Amino acid sequence: MTTDYKSSVFLPKTDFPMRAGLAKKEPELLKRWADMKLFHRLRAESRGRPKFVLHDGPPYANGNLHIGHALNKILKDLVTRTQQMLGKDSHYVPGWDCHGLPIEWKIEEEYRAKNQDKDAVPVGEFRRQCRAFADHWIGVQREEFKRLGVEGDWENYYSTMAYDSEAVIAGELGKFLMNGGLYKGSKAVLWSVVEKTALAEAEIEYHDHTSDTVHVRFPVVKSKGGKLDGASVVIWTTTPWTIPGNRALAFGPDIAYALVEVAEVGEGSRAKAGEKMVLAKELVGAVGETAKFTPKVLGDLAPEDFDGLLAAHPLRGQGYDFDVRLLPGGFVTADAGTGFVHIAPGHGADDYELGVANGVEVPDTVAEDGSYYPHVPLFAGKKVYTAQGVRGDANRAVSDALDKAGKLLAFGRIRHSYPHSWRSKAPVIFRNAPQWFIAMDKPIAEIGGTLREKALAAIDATRFVPQAGYNRLRSMIEQRPDWCVSRQRAWGVPITVFVNKETGEPLRDPEVMARVVEAFRAEGADVWFESPPERFLGNKYKAEDFEQVKDILDVWFDSGSTHVFTLEGNPELKWPADLYLEGSDQHRGWFHSSLLESCGTRGRAPYDGVLTHGFTLDEQGRKMSKSLGNITAPQAVCDQYGADILRLWVVGTDYTEDQRIGPEILKHQAEAYRRLRNTLRYLLGSLAGYSAVEKVAYADMPELERWVLHRLAELDAAFRPAVDDFDFHKIATELHNFCAVDLSAFYFDIRKDAIYCDAPTGLRRRAARTVMAELFSFLTAWLAPITCFTAEEAWLARPDDVPDGAAESVHLRLYPEIPAAWLDAGLGEKWKTVRALRRVVTGALELERAEKRIGSSLQAAPHVHATKEYIAAMKDLDLVELCITSGGELIEGEPAATDFKLPDVPGVGVAPLLAEGNKCARCWQVLREVGKSAKHPLLCERCEGAVSEA
Template sequence: MTEDSKQRDYRDTVFLPKTDFPMKAGLPQKEPGIAARWEQIGLYDALRKARRGRKKFILHDGPPYANGDMHIGHALNHILKDMVCRTQNLLGRDAPYVPGWDCHGLPIEWKVEEQYRKEKKNKDEVPPREFRAECRAYAQNWVNVQREQLKRLGIMGDWDNPYLTMDFQAEATIVAELMKFAENGNLYRGAKPVMWSPVEKTALAEAEVEYEDITSTQIDVAFEIVESPIPELVGAHAVIWTTTPWTIPVNQALAYGPEVAYWLINATDGRKYLVAFELVEAFLKRSGLGLLDEPGMPEDAEELLRYGLSKAYNGSQLAGTLARHPMHHLGGFYAAPRPLLPGDFVTTDSGTGLVHMAPDHGEDDFDLCKANGINPVFAVMDDGRYRDDWPWLGSADERRMSVINPKFNAPDGPICSDLAEAGALLAASADYAHSYPHSWRSKAKVIFRATAQWFVPMDRVMDWIEPKTRAEKGWENEGGAIDPSEETLCASPTLRERAMEEIARVEFIPEKGRNRIGAMVEGRPDWVLSRQRAWGVPITLFVRPDGTYLQDPEVNHRIIAAVMQDGVDAWDEARKAEFLGPDYNPDDFEMVTDILDVWFDSGCTHAFVLESGRWPDLTWPANLYLEGSDQHRGWFQSSLLQSSATRGRAPYDQVLTHGFTMDAKGKKMSKSLGNTVDPLKVMETYGADIIRLWALSVDFTEDHRIGDEILKGVGDQYRKLRNTFRYLLGALDSFVGDMSDAGELPELEVYILALLSELDGKLRKAAEEYDFNLYTRLLVDFCNEDLSAFFFDIRKDSLYCDGPDSVTRNAYRTVLDLLFHALVRYAAPVLVFTAEEVWLSRYPEDGEEDDAGQRGSVHLLEWPSVPGVRADAAKWDALRALRDQVNEAIEPLRRDKTIRSSLEAEVTVPAAAVPEGVSDESLAELFITATVTRGQGEAVIVTKTAHRKCSRCWRHLPDVAEEGALCGRCDEVVGAMDAGAA
């Protein structure tokens, strides 16, 4: 070798990876262009065409409200749905996604009213049609805004044709579904207490309230007993305890526990009080009263209890007892004595063991009073004030105010003041802490208020299952008649029973969802459908003076057709005669003015989305419903009840729920706390793929966290994945070939293919089971640990320095090509923009078609086909463990600069740690060291090599004759290159 050649710069002879794929992602700037390209090529439609005829997988989108910007929970929810559909499409199924929005109801109406209040307009003075038009326009605006935000997030779906509950077809279908209940008599109007918002002046569903901790006034009130089968009780006072002083003006009875022991105590104020024996001490403490000494009354506390119990009455003895209302002097409503009634719900956990009954304002109160012929009086109006004509606190009283006003219920408020003046207030304090329902929209407290509402009964025997469904369920014999030999199947179950059977059948992910929704359905009251608002689907019923409603299919058909044509505005008094037709006198009927609960709207989405035919790619029932865990009491439940009642089964086979997104410290996000994370700003800073990687990395089935530091960590994870693809693209520059060209693969390549095969199976299983946290972790760990830190690291010498005809180098690149095609597909549902960028970097649009004929997008591809290769796992586990020991032993020498890289290290390893059949040369290649020898000790020994360094590959080898020279391999490769250049 000449002196000149020894000084030559060999950098231009090294086969370094070449790619234009940038290390810096620039996602916020790059992603919008990729999304625009998808729209240009019609990606969603192209995917539908590619999957047509395949096995269907239907995820039915739950409708979010169209009333504001996308928030982080919204983003998480849609990323999960997108991941489901993309993985199902990747698996070769036909998994369409039709997004939808809930466009009716209080949240939207409330926003329009807020605008009215700013403009000092009175909603009640605006024609209903005009008001509804403004609600419709408001909803449509937010549909348009949210649609663009979700598209920016990379959510793929039929964005040009989403479903909206305010579409006329949807509104008509909702009416038609309501009529299925009505025509079979499974609606009734009843005056039951329901949760009512005095601020919004409407009934609310459980899903429309949230519970907040509050402090209320608690009072003890004396009701004088005027009649009783126990003579000693007459003239005494029954004591009730309540935290809702405002309900005392509508008290109509008292309830006692039939098995509770009651003590008639002589108090130091000279009165006798009837209180549950177990609660006497607490009552005396609240009231400040004591026990009056009686002859024979012991002083010892324990003896005193025995004394009291000996004098106690069993609750059942109180039957027939009457007490008078503390305000009986007002006459009228208050003049009649109040009966003491047995109530199984009465406990001795707190209070006095006697409960005041206001059937207008409590479910137990209503049921007990109704059973005893006592009806509500409807004293509280829709705004929360007592009626003008009410004898106590009506319009003539200057202290009149809403019953939810804290001043109204305060110890010095009008209720307590009047009770004190009447000598009935025994104790009052504003210190009772408890949880209380509030409207989630106005944030105001709600009340239980009896009003005339429309209900679906939960416990009436169902007889409205469609005949085909009944036969399928075994509830009929072949002739259509009930089969008496199958009584348990033939007896149509109640809606509650049918829903519970479906809850047992459906798969819930996580499993705890089954118990949650089951407990709710098992204990829920009848389904209240009506709302006293303007923006929604009307309850299209004609009611007779006696309260019954018309059940005529022809009338219903005309109504449905009109709503299909004109939307909810069709339900108008001016069209009354048109709907009723010639067979009925319009004067004999009243048109219902209430609208449907929006949960009924959303509960019907399966009918007008999956069954209507408007989206021919969709089928009923859905494979999957996916929403937040709060929807066990919302959309999951309303859909279950509506479909069970009309179709005999749930509209879904699986229910997947996710938890809520907390801040970085695990606290609930709140604008007032300033700890919210705006996904729109995150996309501006990091890009949509970072949000997606975060959403699919957390355990979304539980509550989870997000914050700046968490997102930075996700960003680091993303960079490692991106660098994996960048390396693959560079290493595969100009590569043409496949496994058929590779010949017999080296053992390392076989091992990596075995790992890929194992990964493939795990990813497929994770996708099928919606375990996206595991899916993402497996993918990241494989790229980082098995590829970047191991396979790529070991083979970079062969890639850079072997000649073009090298068997090892070609085998390596062949496996890299297989890895590329697998990994880009695995990553595509997660990093939708980056995977597309990677794909187009290798296969640009203007390039030739690949063998699959799918050049346009990575998202048109199907799950990769990987060879089912196996390797000796135990052998490779041992080798990798030994490699880790070697690296650990080398590190101190690197730190103190004895050596600069592992290539300078000569290593001695324990011979017992080396698997059989592995050469020292192979070990040196795996460990990236100069040499490896085997010793008899147990420790790894590292020394600096005396071999000279090759000026091209930088390996320290015995065949490098002198400084600046080349090793034999590099000399041969460079010689061939020089000859070719000449």
């Protein structure tokens, strides 16, 4: 007689390994998907379904991916995969931004390293080098994105430098030209002295910077009733170099002002006893302290006291012999300074708007290299910043001249946030320069209103996730000036405009624009620089009558036009897109420019929804940088852990806020991954040899199995809205908790005995395996968009007869449909009570084990005292089975004083008694019946039957 019953126990069997080896396994799965042409299979099988289009915001093709790229692309992949599995045709086309300053700067750096002059190179040759550089990095980034598991039409990606794209961009600019929205103007724009070009707001970043400050007297030469004659209006500025460009002063209509006399001067003060000044009343003390004098308020001033006031420029008599008007300005505050702002219309957006509105001259004072023009009195050739971005001699020269003229009241320095170029990291200036603009407030018949009106209406019609994005974008559009779309660079789509030399008006001829677009489509935008103008002008015009514009377009106009050449007219996609998804900085970038481009040509946004994510910081909440050594590279994470760990990290945080990543966080995600993987492995092992003949109908299942299916129905009901809300964190958290708590710590724990030891024909075992097949189907489907590699690996290890098992890839499946009968709210409530009772029992047995009175729960036969509600919930349920003991008794009544209890489960007490009998050699339960069988004296009756059946 054999006593080795191990072979008769149905232990889990699977080839799905415990150790993931993702770094090696994931590339193998990528090859499988490529070989089976998974993306094309998805498109074929999705034909006819409702379309869902996430339009890709183009990353910039100029280097390896960083962790922010990984976050962004994985989020996009989560969106497109989850929408696909909801039953839509979710077609994703990736794309790249290829034009603009960053690439041009890289090529220039190569020239500088060789001591070569970039300007000596033919523009066509320089542009070809830029194109080759971008093309190289597209290839690198494409493979890095694929390695993250991002599924898309990688064979047919879009790029802004493709000939067809450049043609469309030129054509879109042509629409603004034809409808009158595009015009040439001279405005104060953000200007990089280092890069010698205008910059967009989105190309600006703010850093701490030390600026010189000056308090300057503007002597009043005319005032109402002579009340302020002889006094000085005092201004404070952090940009002394703008004083030569001053043409007006501004006051705040709601600010209280006073006429002040210098009562007493301190040591080193430039103030003079008895002199009078006009200051904001609440700043009188601060100005006196800074300028080292004791002020005496002579009287309050009303706004009408400033009517018609004229002051002298502080450098009058030295080439600045004009009067300066005092104008009301809503942007003037009394937060700091003097309550007055000096207005240099060529050096500030507010200054320009106020000056133009009041007929003030907009002088040209600073050239593109940051130096004063030769015509500027006193300061010709002085530099605001050098070509290297270093502070020049302009500030000191102006301050010294003011001091010499007796108009400098105080000099100082301030550390403050100041705009810098995103690329060169050098400070920028506001500079008056001829540029091309798209008007925000000009009525355009073709769109039925102004661009601002249409953009604001489009924002109101757009869904924002999170909702805060609505206010951010709307406030930007409400306040933004006209869109400066010209750049003084070489690499990009040119501004394809001819200007009449006699009238100064741009040529608005659709035939000319059509020839430009046709040429670009055939040969690319280089033809604008390399072809004679007659090619575009045709026979209707003489080339000598026109100036051909050689500026290039703002790169944001390029990316703002991607919706046209990617979505419009493509039968595989649709316009407008369902969603744009980028970082929150794109409210002033891609979301913004796409909105303006589309509203200006089509009258509505190119998207129905906008989703934003935060930025990625290190574990201490610091920005990542090489100098800090705190960079987490996605390539390194893939090599060490695998892309699925990175994907779990993305869903493991609230991506709408800033996220953190680093070694400890990745270890935590790897541990969470192991729990998910072990769940899949246990299911696969328990389903070894499973076939459909075992399947048990829902109505015939034990209540425990029906409760598990109820939990699946609950999760499904929560997950589908979460997909529409893009709440992947909720899905991932619920899945993890379901696997760890409901399954591993509860259902699997209870049913392990039935799976291992029940006879193959037993209802309980068959029902458990039926439910486990559903669990496997459900979990692999819901994990597929998140851990796309692991879900596929598990799916390929599946038994033949799991639900939907015919699918060749888990990614060709849809989310399983949950039968309505599975959702049973009453059952769910009942089992909350059952689980609470069980928790008291397991707590008692855990204490016994800790005290070494038992080694296993199977050595126990607890007596459980419970009140009526628990007794009712346990009706028709087996206490022994649920608590994994060998015996036990449920007794109605209040717990005894000596019982084990839990404070949060009143009404349940446990006396952890020992089971009586012998241990079954197969299932290890301690039962009185063991030893009574002549044939199998070491087995219990259940195990004897299972062995006999086998």
